[in-house]
Amino acid sequence: MTVQIITDSGCDLPKQYVEQLNIHVLPLVVTINNEEKYDGESIEPKALYDEMRNGAAPKTAQAxxxxxxxxxxxxxxxNTPCIYITLSSGLSGTYQTxxxxAQEVLETYPNAEISIIDSQCASLGFGLAVYHTALFAQNGHSYEEVVEAARYYTSHTEHIFTVDDLEYLLRGGRVSKAAAFMGSLLKIKPVLHMEDGKLFPLEKIRGKKKVYARMIELMxxxxxxxxxxxxxxxxxxxxExxxxxKEMIMKETGCQDVMISxxxxxxxxxxxxxxxxxFFLKQPYQTN
Structure with missing residues (x-):
């Protein structure tokens, strides 16, 4: 019996992969200009970014x-076994909810097979963990084997990223006002990563090309x-x-398989x- 993979829109997984693997994606909620929207359904990313460039300060809520x-x-x-892989509990309350x-559902259906997994990941790092797990499920593995694979992928996914404007991290309390101001003046870009499901700065580098080179070194x-x-x-x-x-990664690592979202x-x-x-795995999953 196929295991149903459920996730939420914080995974940023392209729709073609969602459809190909029959992944059920629940929308997180975005409030912008005092209107509640469903991520990826009633508001698309391009529209959000245009609003943010014009000064909008959106807020988000769990699915x-x-x-x-x-x-x-x-x-x-x-009677379909299911695994709900959620956005990191360090960034959203969706996991706890x-x-x-799930406990309520199991009171009514005590024989149901339901697992809730805190990905401790975000964006396409979260998405890759969901993708690998769904692919593993589609290949006919048992419910227990798919749960084990999901836990592996979520715990072995690395995130390395940078932001274009420190102002947005300032709003979220990720950097101090002084650091954001000096960073903007000096064109300093932070390199960040995920640790225990939360975002943490690693380094500060001046210049976009140097940032990308350092990100690849870390990878x-x-x-x-x-x-x-x-x-x-x-x-x-x-x-762009x-x-x-992508070109830098392929040249430096020999990787030929890169997903962009x-x-x-x-x-x-x-x-x-x-x-x-x-995003990448510390090491690929190997089954016995």
């Missing part, structure tokens, strides 16, 4: 609990057999930068236009 419960109940009613709702230090991996790049309305980074509204609302990120 609607009614949608989460409905997705879990549908699987339980149909999903755990409580080569942290990742194994990069030439045999699917590497992800996500961007906040800067496809994503293509540049636009950063969705839920993540982009905090990172801001011009953010560029890359």
């Amino acid at each position: 609607p609990p009614t949608m989460i419960k409905e997705a879990l109940e549908t699987c339980a009613k149909n 999903a755990v409580l709702l 080569k230090e942290r990742g194994q057999v990069l030439d045999q991996q699917l590497i992800g790049i996500s961007h906040a309305d800067d496809l 930068a994503a293509q540049t980074l 636009m950063i969705g509204c839920a993540i982009g609302a905090h990172a801001g236009p011009g953010t560029i990120a890359m």
Whole structure:
């Protein structure tokens, strides 16, 4: 029996892969100009970034609990094992809510197979973990094997990224006002990563090309057999930068498989236009 993979829009996984692998994506909520929108449904990333460039300060909220419960109940009613992989609990309350709702569903359907997994990932790093897990499920593995694979992929995914304007991180409390001001004056760009499901700065570098070169150095230090991996790049309305980074990665690592996606509204609302990120596994998953 196929395992149903459920996730939320913080994964930034391109729609073609979502459809190909029958992944159920729940929308996170974005409030902009006092209107609530569903990420990827009633608002698209390009529109959000245009609004942000014009001064809008969007806020985000977790996936609607009614949608989460409905997705879990549908699987339980149909005797379909399901795994809900959520946006990092360090960035969203969706994981905690999903755990409580899963308990409610299991009270009604005690034999249902439901797992809620905190990805501790974001954007396409989260998306790649979901993609690999869904592909693993589609290949006919058992529910227990798919859960094990999901836990591996979510715990072995690396995130390295930079932002175009420190102002957006300032709004989210990620950098101080003084640091944002000096960074803007000196054209300093931070290199950040994910640690224990939260964003942390690693280094500050002056100049975009130097930042990309350093990001790739970090990837080569942290990742194994990069030439045999699917590497992800996500961007906040800067496809040209994503293509540049892709070419650099392919040249430096020998990787021939790179997925590029636009950063969705839920993540982009905090990172801001011009953010560029890359994702890879510390080492590929190997089954016995």
